Amino acid sequence: MSRVEFMQGNTACAEGALAAGCGFFAGYPITPSTEVAEHMAAKLPKRKGVFVQMEDEIASIAAVIGASWTGARAMTATSGPGFSLMMENLGYAVMTETPCVVVNIQRGGPSTGQPTLGAQGDMLQCRFGSHGDYSIIALSPSSVQEMFELTAKAFSLSERYRVPAFLMGDEIIGHMRERLTIPDSVEVAARRRLEPGTLPYTAGEDGIPGFPTFGQGYGVHVTGLTHDERGYPAATNPRLHEKLVMRLVHKVESARKEMADYVVTNPGAEQVFISYGAPARSVFQLLHDRPGEEIGHLRLRVVWPFPEFALGEFPDAKTFLVPEMNLGQVAREIQRHTDVPVIPVPRLGGDLHPPAMLAKALEASR
Amino acid sequence: MRHEVRFSGFGGQGIILAAVILGRAAALYDGKHAVQTQVYGPEARGGASMSAVIIDDEPILYPEVTVPDIYVIMSQEGFERYGAKAPAEAVMVIDSDMVEARPACRFVEVKATSEARITLGKVIVANIVMLGAVVATTGVVSDAAIEKAVLDSVPKGTEKLNLAALRKGMELVRVKKP
Amino acid sequence: MSFRDWYRADRLPTIYCAGCGNGTVINCALHAVDTLGWRWEDTIFVSGIGCSSRAPGYIRTDSLHTTHGRALAFATGIKLARPELHVVVFTGDGDLAAIGGNHFIHACRRNVDMTVICMNNWIYGMTGGQGSPTTPRGAITTTTPYGSGEGVFDLSALAVAAGANHVARWTSYHVKELTNAIDAGLRTPGFSLIEVLTQCPTAYGRRNKLREVSDTIEYLKTHAILLQRYNRLVAEGKPVPEDMFTVGEFVRRNRPAMGVPP
Numbered sequence: 120m121s122r123v124e125f126m127q128g129n130t131a132c133a134e135g136a137l138a139a140g141c142g143f144f145a146g147y148p149i150t151p152s153t154e155v156a157e158h159m160a161a162k163l164p165k166r167k168g169v170f171v172q173m174e175d176e177i178a179s180i181a182a183v184i185g186a187s188w189t190g191a192r193a194m195t196a197t198s199g200p201g202f203s204l205m206m207e208n209l210g211y212a213v214m215t216e217t218p219c220v221v222v223n224i225q226r227g228g229p230s231t232g233q234p235t236l237g238a239q240g241d242m243l244q245c246r247f248g249s250h251g252d253y254s255i256i257a258l259s260p261s262s263v264q265e266m267f268e269l270t271a272k273a274f275s276l277s278e279r280y281r282v283p284a285f286l287m288g289d290e291i292i293g294h295m296r297e298r299l300t301i302p303d304s305v306e307v308a309a310r311r312r313l314e315p316g317t318l319p320y321t322a323g324e325d326g327i328p329g330f331p332t333f334g335q336g337y338g339v340h341v342t343g344l345t346h347d348e349r350g351y352p353a354a355t356n357p358r359l360h361e362k363l364v365m366r367l368v369h370k371v372e373s374a375r376k377e378m379a380d381y382v383v384t385n386p387g388a389e390q391v392f393i394s395y396g397a398p399a400r401s402v403f404q405l406l407h408d409r410p411g412e413e414i415g416h417l418r419l420r421v422v423w424p425f426p427e428f429a430l431g432e433f434p435d436a437k438t439f440l441v442p443e444m445n446l447g448q449v450a451r452e453i454q455r456h457t458d459v460p461v462i463p464v465p466r467l468g469g470d471l472h473p474p475a476m477l478a479k480a481l482e483a484s485r
Numbered sequence: 486m487r488h489e490v491r492f493s494g495f496g497g498q499g500i501i502l503a504a505v506i507l508g509r510a511a512a513l514y515d516g517k518h519a520v521q522t523q524v525y526g527p528e529a530r531g532g533a534s535m536s537a538v539i540i541d542d543e544p545i546l547y548p549e550v551t552v553p554d555i556y557v558i559m560s561q562e563g564f565e566r567y568g569a570k571a572p573a574e575a576v577m578v579i580d581s582d583m584v585e586a587r588p589a590c591r592f593v594e595v596k597a598t599s600e601a602r603i604t605l606g607k608v609i610v611a612n613i614v615m616l617g618a619v620v621a622t623t624g625v626v627s628d629a630a631i632e633k634a635v636l637d638s639v640p641k642g643t644e645k646l647n648l649a650a651l652r653k654g655m656e657l658v659r660v661k662k663p
Numbered sequence: 664m665s666f667r668d669w670y671r672a673d674r675l676p677t678i679y680c681a682g683c684g685n686g687t688v689i690n691c692a693l694h695a696v697d698t699l700g701w702r703w704e705d706t707i708f709v710s711g712i713g714c715s716s717r718a719p720g721y722i723r724t725d726s727l728h729t730t731h732g733r734a735l736a737f738a739t740g741i742k743l744a745r746p747e748l749h750v751v752v753f754t755g756d757g758d759l760a761a762i763g764g765n766h767f768i769h770a771c772r773r774n775v776d777m778t779v780i781c782m783n784n785w786i787y788g789m790t791g792g793q794g795s796p797t798t799p800r801g802a803i804t805t806t807t808p809y810g811s812g813e814g815v816f817d818l819s820a821l822a823v824a825a826g827a828n829h830v831a832r833w834t835s836y837h838v839k840e841l842t843n844a845i846d847a848g849l850r851t852p853g854f855s856l857i858e859v860l861t862q863c864p865t866a867y868g869r870r871n872k873l874r875e876v877s878d879t880i881e882y883l884k885t886h887a888i889l890l891q892r893y894n895r896l897v898a899e900g901k902p903v904p905e906d907m908f909t910v911g912e913f914v915r916r917n918r919p920a921m922g923v924p925p
Contacts, residue, residue, distance in 0.1 A: 178739070295548055296520065296521035341728065351720070
């Protein structure tokens with residue numbers, strides 16, 4: 120029997136993690152994400168999981184990565200300033216191919232900015248924020264139900280592809296309460312084990328090596344240095360470095376179709392909104408209020424890797440309008456993939472785009 | 486029919502909890518859709534606290550409150566910041582122990598704080614008295630739904646007190662009605 | 664088994680300079696875990712960045728070579744998630760006390776069940792000899808070309824104050840005592856710091872009138888004063904010879920600890 124709750128987005132996120140088998144949470148208090156940690160602190164010890172409040176966000180993501188190497192499904196949650204602090208170790212997780220889930224309940228930045236109000240200003244930071252070239256996975260929920268579902272899905276993708284998966288939420292969805300249906304069980308992909316006799320960083324055809332869990336006699340060396348298939352440092356070998364980085368990028372980018380998760384409304388439309396996260400709610404309202412008009416809507420549930428082929432779902436598109444609670448971070452990505460004019464509809468300040476604002480953008484683009 | 490209910494008072498009165506309970510009643514026990522939100526400031530106590538619930542028969546798309554049609558006001562500062570501009574068609578339930586001003590719209594006065602303190606013996610349940618009053622005034626959720634939502638939202642051992650507070654709020658309004 | 668069996672033979676020789684003290688410290692540590700009968704399959708070595716932190720790469724166990732300063736936070740995750748695993752951290756003075764200083768005091772405070780071996784050579788060796796939080800006043804480094812003017816952290820005193828259950832200091836000269844101290848650390852539930860003063864002839868010695876490897880060894884031998892002797896001198900009101908540093912076990916206690924196997 121599934122159960123129905125009236126729950127806050129951040130709590131739903133924690134419930135999604137628990138349903139996905141998350142057994143380890145390390146975090147540091149920060150508005151507006153703290154409820155995720157508080158719920159995990161209350162629930163994890165009762166299911167033989169581990170919750171630990173670390174001394175900062177750098178330590179939090181470090182502890183999560185350490186725990187992941189023991190085989191635990193591990194997560195942290197934060198917001199802008201803490202997210203910035205995590206960047207170096209997130210690159211370490213990418214380089215060492217450590218599954219982990221990072222929740223970012225985005226707030227207004229730069230700096231301390233607007234701790235209690237929503238934003239989407241970290242979408243490029245999550246994609247590019249650590250040094251070097253790499254690819255990651257990012258999901259954006261538009262409802263409390265999706266805070267649950269996409270958190271669970273983030274675990275699945277992270278475990279499957281051995282790459283950090285980001286739940287890029289925002290304060291609006293994180294702090295609102297809505298009806299949430301919690302299913303009896305959630306299916307989560309398991310980490311593929313390293314076959315005995317295989318080198319720890321020899322990848323399969325999908326570019327993903329099997330996972331040598333610590334404490335099982337693999338005797339694996341894990342390093343953030345450029346490493347060979349044995350896991351040994353090989354930081355001065357140019358071609359080996361190139362091959363490694365290309366594999367890390369390719370294993371994610373080549374799975375774009377497999378990972379893609381988006382919703383198409385009115386594919387025949389000439390004017391198409393593209394949204395993710397909270398602003399999708401304003402687009403929903405606009406489309407609802409104008410039933411006679413054919414207005415398109417592409418809603419991305421997975422933002423990174425970017426599913427550029429989804430733009431082709433609107434063959435008659437003459438304009439892509441992109442409402443974001445930033446100055447056009449994903450609009451910039453869309454521009455790279457299409458000749459159709461892309462019009463960013465930025466909204467800063469912490470509140471959602473009013474539907475009237477989207478209507479105005481729509482009129483102006485005609 | 487979309488209803489937008491705005492609660493305001495000062496931090497510590499249980500403004501957010503009242504909104505959560507109302508949303509819960511609608512979403513879980515009346516088969517409606519509800520979204521509950523709040524304004525967060527740095528203060529945990531004092532200041533002007535605001536929370537809101539949108540209740541609709543249809544799924545709620547845009548989740549922010551636009552023009553509230555129901556106000557629940559529990560402090561003078563809350564009135565000034567979040568209630569003074571209530572449109573003429575709205576209805577406001579006022580804790581008359583705490584709010585001096587009166588709005589231009591229709592309003593119902595409820596002595597929630599003194600009823601909670603004197604009759605019920607716990608000032609902390611004033612928000613539940615107000616919740617009973619708003620349900621009796623507007624019928625925005627059913628009596629059965631709000632009772633269930635109160636019972637599963639309040640701390641264990643306080644169910645009786647909170648139910649009494651809810652019914653007291655309903656009674657205060659219904660007695661006044663002709 | 665012998666300590667030699669813990670090495671990852673296909674990675675030798677190490678990157679360490681001739682005369683470096685790190686190899687001695689690793690030998691002592693591996694001798695201690697081997698003598699204690701720990702299984703390599705159940706033992707995890709963790710490190711940050713720097714010369715000292717390359718040590719786990721030469722050991723056959725599962726090992727995590729992490730980011731600069733953060734080894735203790737990674738190790739905390741491992742130990743809390745799987746308390747039945749043994750966790751040993753190799754670190755250096757820069758890694759532990761500068762960039763990792765906050766993680767250091769909090770790992771001591773939590774008293775997480777792990778053994779931390781800090782190779783304190785008063786210098787950043789891997790980056791070519793910059794001053795660290797333990798560089799002595801007046802010492803010449805590439806970032807203190809006119810002599811260091813900063814104060815010095817006493818790593819052992821810091822660990823004692825921050826709550827570690829076991830803290831000891833020895834040197835690369837005192838191999839027997841060091842091995843015994845590591846053994847005590849491995850056995851003590853909770854956080855253990857073994858600070859090892861060790862020579863870096865390449866980056867420190869040659870700039871500070873300790874050009875020969877044996878110069879620093881001689882210094883460590885002649886300037887170490889046993890804690891008990893130091894305490895006796897102080898108690899008797901006798902003068903303690905100048906420029907001496909204490910060695911020995913500073914604390915061994917049984918405060919509540921985290922990550923102790925059930």
